[in-house]
Each structure stands twice: as C-alpha cells, then as structure tokens.
Amino acid sequence: MRKIIIDTDPGQDDAVAILLALASRELEVLGITAVAGNVPLPLTEVNVRKTCELAGRTDIGVYAGADRPLERALVTAEHVHGKTGIDGPDLPEPTMPLRTQHGVDFLIEQVMDHAPGTITLCALGPLTNLATAIRREPEFAPRVAEIVLMGGGYFEGGNITPAAEFNIYVDPEAAATVCAAGIDLTIIPLDCTHKALTTRARVEAFRAIGTPVGDAVADLIGFFERFDEAKYGTDGAPLHDPCVIAQLLQPDLFTGRTVNVEIETGSELTRGATVVDWWRVTDRPANATVLGDVDAEGYFKLLTERIARL
Numbered sequence: 413m414r415k416i417i418i419d420t421d422p423g424q425d426d427a428v429a430i431l432l433a434l435a436s437r438e439l440e441v442l443g444i445t446a447v448a449g450n451v452p453l454p455l456t457e458v459n460v461r462k463t464c465e466l467a468g469r470t471d472i473g474v475y476a477g478a479d480r481p482l483e484r485a486l487v488t489a490e491h492v493h494g495k496t497g498i499d500g501p502d503l504p505e506p507t508m509p510l511r512t513q514h515g516v517d518f519l520i521e522q523v524m525d526h527a528p529g530t531i532t533l534c535a536l537g538p539l540t541n542l543a544t545a546i547r548r549e550p551e552f553a554p555r556v557a558e559i560v561l562m563g564g565g566y567f568e569g570g571n572i573t574p575a576a577e578f579n580i581y582v583d584p585e586a587a588a589t590v591c592a593a594g595i596d597l598t599i600i601p602l603d604c605t606h607k608a609l610t611t612r613a614r615v616e617a618f619r620a621i622g623t624p625v626g627d628a629v630a631d632l633i634g635f636f637e638r639f640d641e642a643k644y645g646t647d648g649a650p651l652h653d654p655c656v657i658a659q660l661l662q663p664d665l666f667t668g669r670t671v672n673v674e675i676e677t678g679s680e681l682t683r684g685a686t687v688v689d690w691w692r693v694t695d696r697p698a699n700a701t702v703l704g705d706v707d708a709e710g711y712f713k714l715l716t717e718r719i720a721r722l
C-alpha cells in the first residue's frame with residue numbers, strides 16, 4: 413500500500429478525488445491537509461470532513477493548513493464552485509473533529525517520522541502548505557517520495573487568467589518553491605484535464621450506481637460543470653483533481669514528458685504561468701514529468717468502479 417497525504421481546497425473535483433483515494437485499497441491515506449484556495453480555509457477544512465464522512469471514513473485525520481498564500485492576498489473561485497466550495501449535494505455538517513495540529517506541522521511530522529522515500533504528496537490546490545513545509549524543514553524535500561499535483565497549463569493556456577491556471581496563480585511563489593525543491597514531481601495541467609470531460613453519459617454512470625455516494629458525486633459534478641460548459645461550450649466540464657489519484661492507481665492512463673518547468677512570479681500580466689519546456693529548447697534541467705494526455709474513457713471507468721465501492 414502506498415502511503416499518501418492529500419493536500420486540498422475542496423472544490424467539487426477535490427471532493428471526488430478524496431473519495432477516489434478513500435475507495436482505493438492500494439492507497440493508505442495518512443491524513444488530509446486543507447489549504448485556502450477555491451474558498452477560504454474555514455470552508456475547505458469543513459468540506460474535507462464532509463467528504464470523509466460521506467465516505468464513512470471518520471477515522472481520517474483532517475488538518476487545517478495555510479489560510480493565505482505565501483506572499484499574496486487570497487484569490488478564491490466561488491464563481492465556479494459556489495459559496496460553500498462544494499455546492500450541489502446536501503451534505504450534513506460534519507461531526508468528526510478537525511485535528512488541532514497545523515496542517516504544515518502534520519506534513520513535516522509525517523515525512524520526518526516515516527522512512528525516507530515512502531510518502532507521496534497529492535496536491536489538489538494552491539501549493540502553500542507544501543512550500544511552507546519545504547522552506548521550514550530542510551530535510552523535508554529529500555525525504556518525500558514524490559509529489560503529484562494538479563496545476564498549470566501550457567498549450568491550453570490558463571483558466572483564471574489567459575496565462576495561468578488557478579492553483580498556480582493563487583500562490584505562484586509556492587509553486588516555484590515546489591518546482592525547485594528537487595522532489596520527484598508529476599504535474600497534471602489543464603492540457604491533460606481538459607480532455608477528461610464529465611459528459612452526460614459519464615455523470616449518468618455515477619447516478620446509476622444507486623448509492624448515496626454515487627448520487628453525491630453526480631450532484632457535485634452537476635453543480636460545477638455548468639460554469640465550464642458555458643465557458644468552453646463542451647458537453648461536461650474537466651474533472652481535474654481526481655486525475656492526481658488516478659495517476660497513482662493507473663499510470664498507464666496518462667502520457668507525458670519529463671521536462672523543465674518554471675513558474676512566472678515577476679510579471680503581473682503572466683503571474684503564475686507554467687513555462688513548460690515541452691520541446692526541450694533550453695538546456696534547463698528537467699524537474700518534472702508533465703502529463704499532456706489522458707485516456708478519458710479509462711479514467712471515468714476507474715472512477716465509477718471505485719466510487720461504487722463506497
């Protein structure tokens with residue numbers, strides 16, 4: 413079993429990613445850290461607990477991390493995700509407690525207490541918590557097995573500005589720290605997730621499971637896909653964050669290249685742009701595997717099968 417920690421800002425797609433992880437016996441979820449992103453931290457941490465309770469996993473430790481980016485004011489995305497961040501299903505207020513330890517302290521403690529190279533970090537939101545851990549504890553980065561993150565966009569451009577994807581835009585300094593940390597890094601950008609669309613048939617497959625979790629997933633997707641469908645003119649919206657978990661479970665669903673990635677932090681116009689050397693036109697060293705394509709049918713098949721287990 414692979415040990416993972418999920419760092420997240422739910423977000424409907426974050427919630428589906430958490431459910432996918434909790435449904436998968438290959439993965440041991442050591443804990444979940446919340447970060448400010450789609451909505452402020454007091455909502456994201458509650459949304460994580462609601463999602464764990466939906467999965468019947470009140471045993472999972474949920475920790476609140478950073479409530480704002482390293483150097484910038486928080487930008488949120490209620491226009492996509494609704495005022496709670498997970499508008500759609502009617503999930504009850506959670507009764508499982510928020511753990512008192514700070515999310516960054518939890519990350520550092522776990523990575524320092526486990527053998528080097530045994531913990532995979534799954535990042536589904538702005539990278540503030542991970543960057544803070546990297547900056548605070550010099551032994552943190554060398555001990556992390558790998559980071560798989562959803563963020564960035566290159567050929568697809570951005571979704572919050574023409575140049576930047578939301579997770580990287582919100583905290584570009586954090587993203588730059590993560591990219592420079594020397595950790596085995598897999599980046600799943602919009603180029604990949606925009607091929608994983610929640611078509612009507614795929615949402616109906618979640619509904620057809622006929623369980624409260626299947627219905628909740630259909631309701632989560634039903635809410636947030638409206639915004640992207642109108643924006644992109646597609647049947648369905650990109651289901652971004654579960655790609656991170658799916659990549660751990662079934663890496664052959666994805667293809668990409670190991671290349672250099674740098675983050676724009678200087679310009680206001682292109683703040684948070686992920687500058688991917690896809691064509692290897694520089695001699696900058698490769699620091700990430702950037703995934704550019706996904707077998708969308710296989711991805712939704714995996715998701716539907718796993719969600720049906722909960």
Ligand code: BDR
Pocket residue numbers: 423424425426450489492536537562571577578579652653
């Ligand atoms: C990313 O931003 C958030 O809105 C989603 O949860 C996802 O992590 C997509 O740009």
Ligand code: CA
Pocket residue numbers: 420421422423425426450536537653
């Ligand atoms: Ca997210």
